[in-house]
Amino acid sequence: MRIYSLFIALIMLSSGVLYAQTSGTITGTVKDAKTGEPLIGATIILEGTNLGAATNVEGRYTINNIPTKTYNVKASFVGFITETKFNVVVRSAGNIELNFELKENVSELDEVTVTPNPFEKLETTPLSIQNLSQEEIAAYPGGNNDIAKVVQSLPGVSGSVGGFRNDVIIRGGAPNENVYFLDGVPIPNINHFSTQGSAGGPVGLLNVSFFEGVTLTASSFGAEYDNVLSGILQFNQRNGNPREFTGNLRISSSEAALTAEGPLFKGDQDIANTTFIASVRRSYLQLLFDVIGLPFLPDYWDFQYKLNHQVNRDNTIYLTGVGAIDDLAINDLEDFDPEQEAIQNQIPVIRQNSNTAGIGWKRQFSDNSGFMETVLSNNTLGNRFYRYDDNVNETGLYLKNESRETETQLRYRVTKFLGNWTASGGFLLINSDYSNNTEDLVNNRQFETDLNFFRYGLHGQVSSNMLNNRVKFSLGLRADGNTFTDTGNELYRTLSPRASVSYTFSENRDWTVNASVGRYYKILPYTTLGFQGNDGSFANKSADYIQSDHAVLGLEYLINQSSRISLEGFFKKYDDYPTSTTDSVSLANKGGGFEVFGSEPVISEGKGRTYGVELLFQQKFTGNFYAVTAFTFYKSEFTNLLGNDYDPAVWDNGVLISLLGGYKFGNNWEVSGRYRFLGKASYAPVDQQATLDNYPAVIKDFNELGTVRLDPFSQLDVRIDKKWSFQKLSLDLFVEIQNVLASANPSEPRYGLDRNEQGEVIMPRQLIRVDTSSEGAVLPSIGIVLNF
Structure with a gap:
């Protein structure tokens, strides 16, 4: 400070x-x-x-x-x-x-x-x-x-x-x-x-x-x-500045980032055909957390870049990528606190690196009858994930996941304009490579996976408008397959039709009704496909693609040239959702914690449904003011392994409210605020006996999912911005106050071993609830952006 x-x-x-x-x-x-x-x-x-x-x-x-x-x-x-x-x-x-x-x-x-x-x-x-x-x-x-x-x-x-x-x-x-x-x-x-x-x-x-x-x-x-x-x-990236070298330095309460951009090979031209933009960011959260005395230290770097070259009027080539290096270490606390001690015991040690790079070619047909896009890309995630009895000294390993997943993808799409009609089609080819070395003492699992297979897909779409542009509609179809799962090459299983229509029925075109239906498929994650039983066989090779059918109906009223109000109703129905045979719960209810998601035996027999309505008012910046107000009322439910009864999902908040607005004063001052409200979320309580037997591993009782819920969540954030302009640089300064109302953040009960004041475990071991704080904290922060 x-x-x-x-x-x-x-x-x-x-x-x-x-x-x-x-x-x-x-x-x-x-x-x-x-x-x-x-x-x-x-x-x-x-x-x-x-x-x-x-x-x-x-x-x-x-x-x-x-x-x-x-x-x-x-x-x-x-x-x-x-x-x-x-x-x-x-x-x-x-x-x-x-x-x-x-x-x-x-x-x-x-x-x-x-x-x-x-x-x-x-x-x-x-x-x-x-x-x-x-x-x-x-x-x-x-x-x-x-x-x-x-x-x-x-x-x-x-x-x-x-x-x-x-x-x-x-x-x-x-x-x-x-x-x-x-x-x-x-x-x-x-x-x-x-x-x-x-x-x-x-x-x-x-x-x-x-x-x-x-x-x-x-x-x-x-x-x-x-x-x-x-x-x-x-994420639609812009190209670098084609005229001159520029950039910005951003410093906030948790990180610092430097971005640079400009022309390459410009010569005597006013506008370069080749541009670049690149950035690097460094966290110092680990330093702040160490000073505050938190039990974990997140340390990360990331980088991003884009190189764009305009070959001629009709052809553009670009190279883009993003990557990160992450290290979540454990902090050896000096003072004993029961809740912080439990977090220190239970949080995993994570070392990750990720990288995505792609090269794309966009070609506009010289007669303006259409265009084609070709993208060749590669993404890699390396994940070293460990859980220890003693996280500080990294001894007593009881869970190890050392894995690497890589995809090399080729995507091609061609689009043709035929009067009022637009037709497009293309294909996808992916080489998937996944390796994993897992030791799981809690569930008595140990395996090494080296999996390589191909995924592929075909797609086509036509769209048009009629009745003086009042009616717009589209029809699409795709199919996906793979060379690994038992039925992966049976493309009829993944035929995915979809259709949408939009009708503007008022004379001045301010009222529009929209509707869409579609079927969509998703292959299981590599962590699930690559899971092996102790006999060395791929336990989930017979799993199906997840199927989801969507139906949406909406009404929009355009109030003026900068604001609208809309109402949408939606229904999503899931079939063949993977269900864990270990926990008897749908995988739809997992993936929201620090774990390796889906690395377990499953069967593709789960069902699910989400449905609700959304009300939106949005005003673009007009008269120094902008606002977004959104209300959502919905249900999210999935079946478990024990039957076809639908239970509330862990994502089932019931009510979502978001209010966002800002006002710009003179002399480049701005005040903005955001309020969010989430209804009571369902969660699976801790199985206390199983957790005591396996501590520090925490075991959830998914049979009780839906019987308990968190308190509602609400938070108000306020931000003040001020901008200065100088001869060759500009400066943006902002002050944020998160959780202005000091609302308590609802959280699941946390349990740890009963210890004395010195932090020593009391024998015989007992599991006790250790979360004691019920008050919310106001979090002020400051940030600076220097543009040059």
Whole structure:
């Protein structure tokens, strides 16, 4: 805190010494969203000002001498629908390119005033889709630039309650039911210290400085996406600055990150054909946790990069990647505390490394009749996971999982435009390699796995519009197979039809009804497929793909050019869900803790269902104010091994409420806040006798799942931002106060061995409840972003 105070003092002093710069520049491109063709002479205007520009023969524009504050920027072109970028912050340095992709206006209405819809909708995904801009992510209160936390403000999305976790739970589905794409490159993990076999973890590893925006799809998935049951998060990365070298340094309460970008091989050109953007981030949580006296020390690095080369007008090649190095060590506490001692005993020792790299080729057909995309990628996760009787000295090993999973993927998709019709198709080929060395003394298991097999898929989709663009619809089909499971090559088992329709029924097009149905499949995680019995056989080779059928119906009302209200009802039905023969519980109820998810024998006989309604009000930045209000009421239920009765899932909160809003004052001050409420979550209580017999291993009694629930969760976070602009740099300073109301964080009861005041175990051993704190903590923090 002394360092922060000194830094702030220097900033305040320097603001009177450095030459203040009160203007900035924005640049970018305007293109046809369908063909990628540059639009020459398109007009770009900053709303509420006389500032603007027109695009040149390359579709590029530049607007200079812009006063440094926040704007809505509008791009228009004859015959195309006007698009507005909201909440665009102009600084003296560090402004990213602002690019527009305009859609052709096929409407023949001349006398009726039509309100342009600023909320993205596709024929393939007309509903259950949300978008966040880079500025919305960066300024999110309580988000700490972590995209997994930020998306929890959207309807139907929640996170784990009562733990040091960062899971993304969409409409009651498990965290491993989501997929993630970085510019078309699949990434299996978006968190540090991720749960292998799932995707959750405590801290996000993606740098938001890279993003033009993020798109969340909660249903109505396009046929090109495989292995998804609940949600798709697409991270759309921007290219590096093609004109000059720029970057930023971000320092927060838990980490420091450096990002650099610029042109390569520019020569005498004003705009380079080759650009780069790269970042590296370092945690110092381990230092803070050591000073505070917490029993574990999370230490991590991560990096991210993108290299983009414009070969010619029709061809672009890019290289992108992200990786992380994680080490969760145990802290030897000086003072005895029963709860901290129990955490120290029970938390695993984790050493992880992950890496994803992909190269993509985008080719626009020269006659503008379509395009093709080819992506070759590789992702690797190395996980060393240990549990000891003595974690501090790492002695008494009773669980070891040393594993490595690697995927090499080839994805191809071609899209053709045929009048009002769009048709696309493609294929997927994956080589999967998984090795594992496991010793599990609690469950008497020991095996070594070396598994290599292929996965593949085919997909096709057609979409169109009719009745003067009032009706939009899409039909899709895909099938997936693999060379490992017993029925993996029987593609008829995974035929996945899907259909969506959107009808705008009001004259000025402010009312729209949307609907979609679809069937989706997911192969089991490698931890489950690669599990072996003590006889050396693959115990789950006969497992089926998980099947999920979705039906969604929604109504949207566009209030004006910047706000909307929508209501959606959804129903998801699961079949062939894997159920543990060890714990007699659906795997849908696992994966939310620090464990190796799914490494156990299962049978594909489970069922499940989630259903509910979502109400959303959203206002883009208008009149210095923006807001997102989301209410979700739902049920999430799955069967266990003992019968076909549905029990509440661990993700069944019943009620989700998210309120997000912000106001921008003069002189670049901003105040924002977020409130979240989650209803009572179900959990499996601890089997105290089994835990005492196997301590420090904690054994859950899944037969009692649904009989007990946590208290409701609620939290209010507030953030204050201030921005300064100088001659060659700009500075963003923010102060966050998380949990302003000091609400208690609900958590499951924690048990440990009965000990005396010196921390010595009292004999005979007894298991006692050790969680004593019921008060919430207010967590203030500060962050600095220096743009240069």
